[in-house]
Amino acid sequence: DFFSINMAKDNWDVISKIKSPGTIIMVFSKTTRCAVITIRDGHLTTYVEIGVAPTMRNTGGEMTQTGLLFNARQTPMKISMISFAVVC
Numbered sequence: 001d002f003f004s005i006n007m008a009k010d011n012w013d014v015i016s017k018i019k020s021p022g023t024i025i026m027v028f029s030k031t032t033r034c035a036v037i038t039i040r041d042g043h044l045t046t047y048v049e050i051g052v053a054p055t056m057r058n059t060g061g062e063m064t065q066t067g068l069l070f071n072a073r074q075t076p077m078k079i080s081m082i083s084f085a086v087v088c
Contacts, residue, residue: 003037029055 003026004014012028012035024039034055040047 003039007035007037031055 004017007026007028008014012030015027015029015034016025017027018025022041026037028035028037032055033052035050035052038049
C-alpha cells in the first residue's frame with residue numbers, strides 16, 4: 001500500500017497490479033514516463049526494484065518520445081533503475 005498511496009500522491013496513474021505468492025508487480029504511468037515497481041519477499045529480506053523510463057509512442061514505424069525521434073540505429077534511451085533490500 002505504501003507505493004500505491006505515494007505514487008497516487010505524486011500524480012502517477014495505476015496501470016496494472018499483479019500479485020502472486022511472494023511477488024507484487026505494479027505499473028504506473030504519467031504523461032511522459034512509466035514506472036514499474038517489483039517487490040519480492042525473501043526469507044529474511046524484502047527486495048524492491050523500481051524502474052522509470054520515458055514513455056514511447058509508435059508513430060508510423062518510428063518511436064517518438066516528447067517530440068524526439070528514435071529508431072534502431074540511434075542510441076537507446078537511458079532508463080533509471082534502483083534496487084534495494086530491506087532486512088526485517
